[in-house]
Amino acid sequence: MQFSKLAVAATAAAIVLGSPAFAQNSVLLPVIIELSGGGATVGNNWKNGVELAAAEVNAAGGILGKKVEIPAVDTQTNPGVARAAIQRALDDKPVAILGPIYSGSVKASMQLTADAEVPQIMGGEAGDLTAQGSKYIFRTSFGQNISMPKLANYLRDGEKAKSVAVVFVNNDFGKGGRDAIIKELNSRNIKVAADLSTEAGQADFAADVIKLKSANADAIFIYLNEEESARFLREAKKQGLNKPMIGETTLLGQKVIDLAGDAANGVKGHVGLTVDAPIPAVQEFGRKFQAKYNYKPDHNGLKGYISVYMVKAAAEKAGKLDPKAIAAALHGMTITPDKVPGILMEASWDNTGEIDRISFLAEVKDGKQVITQTLPKLKN
């Protein structure tokens, strides 16, 4: 009897001590990300970027002497699944959550990380994510409130467009982008010739392209997710839609170029992050990623990669692996590549978690993204 009690206690202790919550010798960074569904492409890029950074950090001694653990959970590109996954991950007392990327999934889960006081380093770009008062949400790429003014300037000054047709995906990401660009176009007296909503996962863009042909705008602004962007560009080429096609980072991403083939040539836009950036450290990251995973990363690979180094730099600044202290350290922090090479480009975060760094104007030529101009940080 005594023995059986001892056995039960020992088993319970083994289970409890073996759980990640008590795995004191590691830095737990759950990767809650889109590995299937419409976001599979972006999520796999992010996950691989995180893996690459975690392997480097661990090889160099970890964060504050402790190894990084990055268990990945698939959100299935579904906000409900993402929220449940983050709830479960928070039970294990992580140092930070890495992901998701889809703004709808971030929006559905960010209150949980705020309540748990755990930093959530995510890839969402919807403008309102950092405007909701959470002290624990941090961007890895520009929000639409930063990127859209740059794009609108380009449409006015670069393309000399007097009218622009807007085609967007009807989700949090797309609607946020649509609202932001239309506001910026209106403020520059550029006419919105068409305002077309499309669905996430939409397979056939024939009707949309025909409507855009009829709109006869000077340029078309495309704000869709990766696969939909590629389908749209293929359909546009098929139907001879010969207008300048302008977009944000996603439209010029490598996956879109791979999927769209020739149809991507000539696409232009603003790119927050790209492995084609004229920065040796970024290009070196691209080579390492390509060597390990056998494909060229898009900006989400970069976002995932720097997310690990954000935690590392903030934890070292805070001097402890306390989630609350790490979030506080990231606010108002500037991380430079000379001190943290893995951050690749100097980046700053304000008190809302908004990021600031240099960005680029780019064009797709012969199936490759070519940087045409580097834009400075907003606040130096």
Place this chain on the structure above:
Amino acid sequence: MAEILQLVIAGLATGAIYALAAIGFTLLWQTSQTINFAQGEFVMLPAFFALVAMNWFGWPFWLSCLVAILVSVLLLGMVFKVIVVDPMLKQGVLPLVISTIALGLLLREGAKDFYSAEAQPFPYIFPDRQVSVLGVQLSLSQIGVLLIALAVIAALQLFLSRTRTGRQMQATAQNPTVARILGVPVERMILYTFIINAALAAMASLLISPIYLAKFSNGEHLGLAAFVAAIVGGFNQVRGAIAGGLLVGVIDNLAAAYVSTGYRQSVPLILLVLFILFRPQGLLGRREERAV
């Protein structure tokens, strides 16, 4: 006017592809009372057969398409009939329906795990150029897809009505017991319908994948569109499935352009409900009555 003409042509091109899949639905139902809820996955999968042939074996596109059709005929036609349909049909229609739903899930997840969860580029069969018809710029690819799908359908109709085997298949569909008494090899005729269904699904796959991109989840939409097309057209008539496919394609496109892309998927379903309520035999189907 030019916009409507372009929308109708684009809708007919997509609708013709739906029709290919819908014909398979009706053929299997007529000859073997098989409602194949894996039909969408049967259209999704052949594109992956072609991709494996191209990307893993380095074969040219035309050969890969041919291989995809042959592998589809073997796996989605013959093996499907022998392994799934024959044993389950003895248990009744409902267990077979459930089996095809399970098969659809298996094929979907299998394609995801075996190849990729991400969409894959798939080459166009026709060049992506435009032609001017009556002053309206139309896509050569869409016209090509429409013509090839209609040619396949016409060839099938000729085969069914003008050849001895085709007529035997029709006899099997109309009354297998009498056909058997008259010496028609009913089992072989049923096998032929499964082979034809697989070949049509493969054709649909090769035509739709350049537009949709090859992806494991494509079957969800395609299966639903084909099912709606078959019901709207008349589940017991091949020509009904053709009309249903074309109608669903055109309505889908017009709904996307003039209603909203958000509601476009609901429009064919509303059409389905209306047909079930007011014309249950479909556009061109026969009214069927059951003896008690």
